[in-house]
Amino acid sequence: MATIQTTTTGAIKLAGKRTRHTARMPFLWQVSMMAWRAIRITLRTPAEFLPGVFISVFFLFIYQDTLGNASGFLPGLAGKSYLGFILPLSVISTALSGASLAGQSIVRDIDNGYFDKLSLTPVSRSALVLGPMLAGALLLAFQALIVVVLGVILGLRPETGVGGIFTLLGYALLTGLAFSGFTVGIALLTGSPGATAGSSFLFFPLSFLTATFVPLDLLSGWIQTAATYNPITYILEAMRHLMLEGWDIEIMTRGFLSCLLMAAVTYSFALYGMRVRVRRK
Amino acid sequence: MSNREITAEMLIKRYGDFAAVNEVSFKVSDGEIFGFLGPNGAGKSTIVSILTTLALPTGGRATVGGYDVVTQADDVRQIAGVALQEIGLDPLMKSLEMLTIQGQLFGMSRRQAQDRAMELLHLVKLEKFTDRAVGKYSGGMRRRLDLALALVHEPYVLFLDEPTTGLDPASRRDIWEEVRRLNRDKGVTIFLTTQYLEEADELADRLAIIDAGKIVAEGTPSSLKASLGGESINLTFLDAAAVETAKAQLNGLANKMQVDRNTLRLYLPGAAAAVPTAVAKLQGAGIDLVSLTLTQPTLDDVFLEVTGQRFSADVKTEDTAEEVA
Incomplete structure (x- = not known):
């Protein structure tokens, strides 16, 4: 028995009936909710993210054991820990090999139709993009943490201590965000699991066209040119400096800006993918 | 608005x-x-x-x-x-x-x-x-x-x-x-x-x-079905002789009558409403009825009528049976 009553605002409301929910959730809430959902789903399929952890740990061991003894011959590294030099690379590899997690979660939603359901809600399109990106980045940062803990067990003693380790994880998070944005964009544009899984491999050259195994000034020719314009060079440099030398505002800022630049580019790409995907035909 | x-x-x-x-x-x-x-x-x-x-x-x-x-x-x-x-x-x-x-x-x-x-x-x-x-x-x-x-x-x-x-x-x-x-x-x-x-x-x-x-x-749904006018009362009797007697008794009640073995079909619009009249006439003549059913056209019939093809998915006859004691 609904009685009509006039509220103080003058709006007519049906008593005993729920008021309509036309309010929107705050944007950051939307993002964190979509991210939280993506993380939970990924954790329910351990087979999707465990190989990534395995690969990173594998790389760390291989680099350390095959190249570790040669570090004494590298100018500038004499007397320093090769582990500290190579661990950031391992962190980057982790971000690369795991970046497709973010894209995969979107492909799955497109495939099972849940994506359509979400796009019929008032959720912001940017939140639908940022949520999985953030989830991917957090998962990658977590994987990086495993790598770092392992590094410490192997004898890594960063110059900047615990603070340095957390800063390194921060870089890992931002790098993960950037790579995830790319796979999310590919996922939205293609809707294909294969293309999405493969997309992160496009970044692999980036991790080699840089100061991968030796410091930048030991590179020569076109590789040095490529490395100079490769943002990963500066992210690696910042992380390595943290591990081997200490705090340096300029180097850290350069690394941070490189991360942000990459993330901004891939986020725009992912948003473009979203626009194409939800465009009504 | x-x-x-x-x-x-x-x-x-x-x-x-x-x-x-x-x-x-x-x-x-x-x-x-x-x-x-x-x-x-x-x-x-x-x-x-x-x-x-x-x-x-x-x-x-x-x-x-x-x-x-x-x-x-x-x-x-x-x-x-x-x-x-x-x-x-x-x-x-x-x-x-x-x-x-x-x-x-x-x-x-x-x-x-x-x-x-x-x-x-x-x-x-x-x-x-x-x-x-x-x-x-x-x-x-x-x-x-x-x-x-x-x-x-x-x-x-x-x-x-x-x-x-x-x-x-x-x-x-x-x-x-x-x-x-x-x-x-x-x-x-x-x-x-x-x-x-x-x-x-x-x-x-x-x-x-x-x-x-x-x-x-x-x-x-009912107006679509009614538009076909295919409603019928189906009366089943003990033997062919009873069918013939009944047919004579009910003449004029329906637009069309059809005999199918021991069953007599009366085609008329508003078939349900005509049931009491039909039953009263049969009782008056002392004819025993074995069963009485009503058939309404189905939506499938409507579909056939308007598109010229049958529905392949589930073709069902929807007989509304009404037993008379």
Whole structure:
């Protein structure tokens, strides 16, 4: 028995009936909710993210054991820990090999139709993009943490201590965000699991066209040119400096800006993918 | 101004040269259950995706709740609930999680959303399965959850695209029950597509038959059937002699009489109303009746009439039997 009553605002409301929910959730809430959902789903399929952890740990061991003894011959590294030099690379590899997690979660939603359901809600399109990106980045940062803990067990003693380790994880998070944005964009544009899984491999050259195994000034020719314009060079440099030398505002800022630049580019790409995907035909 | 109506005017959807929807117009009134009946590929789902703002029409105009589906898509989404033919569920999530997220995305607090989720899980009788991954649900359970998801934000208008396709008869009944209840208790306007004649007959206040992108007939299920005038009273007797006597007695009552072994068929409009007269005449003449049935034309007959082809999906005869002692 609904009685009509006039509220103080003058709006007519049906008593005993729920008021309509036309309010929107705050944007950051939307993002964190979509991210939280993506993380939970990924954790329910351990087979999707465990190989990534395995690969990173594998790389760390291989680099350390095959190249570790040669570090004494590298100018500038004499007397320093090769582990500290190579661990950031391992962190980057982790971000690369795991970046497709973010894209995969979107492909799955497109495939099972849940994506359509979400796009019929008032959720912001940017939140639908940022949520999985953030989830991917957090998962990658977590994987990086495993790598770092392992590094410490192997004898890594960063110059900047615990603070340095957390800063390194921060870089890992931002790098993960950037790579995830790319796979999310590919996922939205293609809707294909294969293309999405493969997309992160496009970044692999980036991790080699840089100061991968030796410091930048030991590179020569076109590789040095490529490395100079490769943002990963500066992210690696910042992380390595943290591990081997200490705090340096300029180097850290350069690394941070490189991360942000990459993330901004891939986020725009992912948003473009979203626009194409939800465009009504 | 928001209402609970759905209108379509000369709606067209073309894919290249192929017109999936060809100049379709209709109006669904506030609180009505409107059925769209047609075979696979008739254009039903295309119309639903236009009305629910997933696709754009090539031509024409449509409104849902007074909002234009092209220019006011966001408003349409706020008042319309949609359960598509392709169920959009994430198999890794649990029903409670999915409903809660849906509620939050429509602006509820987490608490409100959870309450609403539990309320809906009770409504669709899934409250015992909140903790099971949706991927492990049966077909009927998935449909019911999908329906619950469409109801989270208390829509005024509900679109159901083939809601019972692929379901067993029991689950189908459950869904029908739910649809009727929503319509009756909450006054939700329901737009339903189906390829089951029985479903359209059972649920729809009014229906349109669509074939090859065009509406070929429209009306209430009974008016559509009545338009065929194929109603009959079927009387079965003990032997052929009784049939002949009865035929003589009942002469003039029906438009047409037909003898089929021991059965006499009387074709006449308003057959049910003529039953007492027929029975009284037979009793007056002392003729014993073995059985009496009424036959009404089915929607399948209507479909055959308007499209020139039979429905392949489920051809059923719907005899309403009435035993006379």
